[in-house]
Amino acid sequence: MRSRFLSLLTLLPVLLAGQASAAVSVGATRVIYDSAAKEANLSVSNRGEDAPYLVQSWVSAYGTQTENSVEGFLVTPPLFRLDGNSENVLRILYTGSQSLPQDQESLFLMNVKAIPAMTQEQTAQNVLQIALKTSIKLFYRPAGLKGTLKEATANVAWHSNNGKLQVRNPSGFNLVVSELKVNDVATADIPDVIRPAEQRQLDVAAKPGDRITLSYIDEYGSTLVAPTAQVN
Known part of the structure; x- marks a missing residue:
């Protein structure tokens, strides 16, 4: 009986994460930031019926252990509530505070973290909340880059x-x-x-x-x- 209970505890985060991923999704598998444009856009959708999420977004370095945001990019809105059956658009802006090569692409990660909101009933209970993070590649492509x-x-x-x-x-x-x-x-x-x-x-x-x-x-x-x- 104890082993079955422990197995259920092990599976619980997996089941909850699966429900969260089915609800909140991003609208692309990568972002190409053309330096000739003022910004790049990425849609975020919540297809859940009535489950709101708190969504946090930022740009981090690629290929490192750190998930901290990098200088040079601003994502707006950085933090917002996403209700069920709704969609919002993230604006990714290059501020220029970080000098990037103009003869080759620079690679980063675009991160979107969805945190399920807790109801008043859940707040009074011992409920496990799973924050789900999606990371996709962000390519900063200089306008003068030659070739395809x-x-x-x-x-x-x-x-x-x-x-x-x-x-x-x-x-x-x-x-x-x-x-x-x-x-x-x-x-x-x-x-x-x-x-x-x-x-x-x-x-x-x-x-x-x-x-x-x-x-x-x-x-x-x-x-x-x-x-x-x-x-x-």
Whole structure:
């Protein structure tokens, strides 16, 4: 009996989180901030019937342990109440207080945290409240950036270095990797993102002449396949 009770306690946060995620959602899987525009927008929806949420939003650094907001970006409204069956639009503003490169993209995280509001009845009870955070990639794209993401994926260079696969991204675009195949066999060790001007060695066996198939995610969240490349 005790083990069943503990199992229910273990599952409770999962069940509550599932209910929260079904209610509050963001309207995109990534945000492309064109520096020529004054702002970027992201919709947040609450599809629950009558459950209000407190929504907090901010921009943080990508690839670090810290979730603190970064200088240079302002999200408005930063904190607001989102009632059931309603939607709001977040405005993401680049303030210019943080100097960003103008010849390549800069990558950040856009964070949206939904905290369920407590009713008066719940306040008087011992109720577990689950705050659910969604983080999506935010790409700051300079207006003068040359080329396209499609061209960038086609120009990725692949080399064999001591029997291991080495990748180099000569473009100014961040390449979000969905899948990587060597000779039509999917590899387990793939980078989440190949950053602009980055050269990285992967723990993947490769030799000159091997075929590389790179699947990547574009600006709209679709998965595309780059032209087949060859290892040099």
